Amino acid sequence: MQQRRMESSMQRHRILIVEDSPTMRQLLVFALKRIPNIEIVEARDGIDGLRKVTSDHFDLILVDINMPVMDGLKLIHLIRDEESLAAVPIVVITTEGAETDRARALALGADEYLTKPVQAGRVLAVAKALLKVP
Amino acid sequence: MSQREGELFERASEFLAMFRRGAEFTRELVEENARLRRTLLELETRQSDAAQNPKAWEKLREELVERIHGLESERQDVLERMGSLEQENRSFAERFLQVEEENNNLANLYVASFQLHSTLDLQEVLRVVVEIIINLIGAEVLCVYALDERTNQLEPVAAEGRERGSFGAVSLGSGVLGSAVARREIHCRETVAGTEPDAPLVCIPLCVGDKVIGAIALFSLLVQKDRFTALDHELFTLLGGHAATSILAAQLHGQSERKLNTMQGLIGLLTQK
Numbered sequence: 454m455q456q457r458r459m460e461s462s463m464q465r466h467r468i469l470i471v472e473d474s475p476t477m478r479q480l481l482v483f484a485l486k487r488i489p490n491i492e493i494v495e496a497r498d499g500i501d502g503l504r505k506v507t508s509d510h511f512d513l514i515l516v517d518i519n520m521p522v523m524d525g526l527k528l529i530h531l532i533r534d535e536e537s538l539a540a541v542p543i544v545v546i547t548t549e550g551a552e553t554d555r556a557r558a559l560a561l562g563a564d565e566y567l568t569k570p571v572q573a574g575r576v577l578a579v580a581k582a583l584l585k586v587p
Numbered sequence: 588m589s590q591r592e593g594e595l596f597e598r599a600s601e602f603l604a605m606f607r608r609g610a611e612f613t614r615e616l617v618e619e620n621a622r623l624r625r626t627l628l629e630l631e632t633r634q635s636d637a638a639q640n641p642k643a644w645e646k647l648r649e650e651l652v653e654r655i656h657g658l659e660s661e662r663q664d665v666l667e668r669m670g671s672l673e674q675e676n677r678s679f680a681e682r683f684l685q686v687e688e689e690n691n692n693l694a695n696l697y698v699a700s701f702q703l704h705s706t707l708d709l710q711e712v713l714r715v716v717v718e719i720i721i722n723l724i725g726a727e728v729l730c731v732y733a734l735d736e737r738t739n740q741l742e743p744v745a746a747e748g749r750e751r752g753s754f755g756a757v758s759l760g761s762g763v764l765g766s767a768v769a770r771r772e773i774h775c776r777e778t779v780a781g782t783e784p785d786a787p788l789v790c791i792p793l794c795v796g797d798k799v800i801g802a803i804a805l806f807s808l809l810v811q812k813d814r815f816t817a818l819d820h821e822l823f824t825l826l827g828g829h830a831a832t833s834i835l836a837a838q839l840h841g842q843s844e845r846k847l848n849t850m851q852g853l854i855g856l857l858t859q860k
Contacts, residue, residue: 474722476719477722479701550809550810551810572691
């Protein structure tokens, strides 16, 4: 158990943040940098996110809903359609707090749904849980 | 007495002596047996007495009670120590949560401050201000105003949630926003529910020193946001100072660039002649 935990904490994790707001991206990077052996890649919109997620391996994807070019829901749909990406955990971080929006995102395949304003500690806790980092 | 009678008499005497020694030995054995029986009886009595002796029992009981008290006291000490450790543990957990919250708050303030001073382009600064209010505070409808010093009016320069044109100019000193800006004080409504769409929940004067350069007004919050936190108030204060400095710096930078262009154009014309 202890060894598995150590292995999990030593393993390198790659996270993709798909968010159009530089402020939010910086806050998310700030929060997630506390995970040991982490590598964070940023994407500015859905298209940029799709290009990065299909060309590289990621252990976790954080997605905003309201973005230019391609929104987060469309991106989640495309990611879940791709067999090789079907198991990658997706966390939605959005201003859309209505229950219907949450249900829609979860139905499309999102694993967690966080609403803004979100605390850095909450993002960190959710990311750690999905990455199985102690 | 004949020789034969003499031999018989001698043998009878020997037999008698032997018999007497046997009798003596038997008597000694009987006496020894009786003595041993008495000793055994005496020992049994003493043992029984010792077992039933109230003093001995009392002494033993006292010893046991003392031992129990000792153990009880030891147990109490252990329980107290455990209680103290649990209390300490709770204090550490509470402290940890406080530090975590402070850390989270500082992260927000750091990011807000960093982003506000990351550009000298006025439109970029205004975009950052709006982003901070939406993402870090959770406002749905807001407007950023700039003070027109000629008319003493707050003119909308950036908005979110509604068209910028739908926010009218506000005279300094009039209404909730104008009064808050004239007083250079942040206005924040206690309750966020049941507010009128045009009545601002929060008014943040944008000041550089004593100079007012504009204001931010928050009219409604995101559906999931039902109250303001301590961090929100910190962000209001931060925006009041840092957003003002950034906007003023960007305005001055824009003006100086325009002046520089004009000067360069003028110099170009003069040197062409």
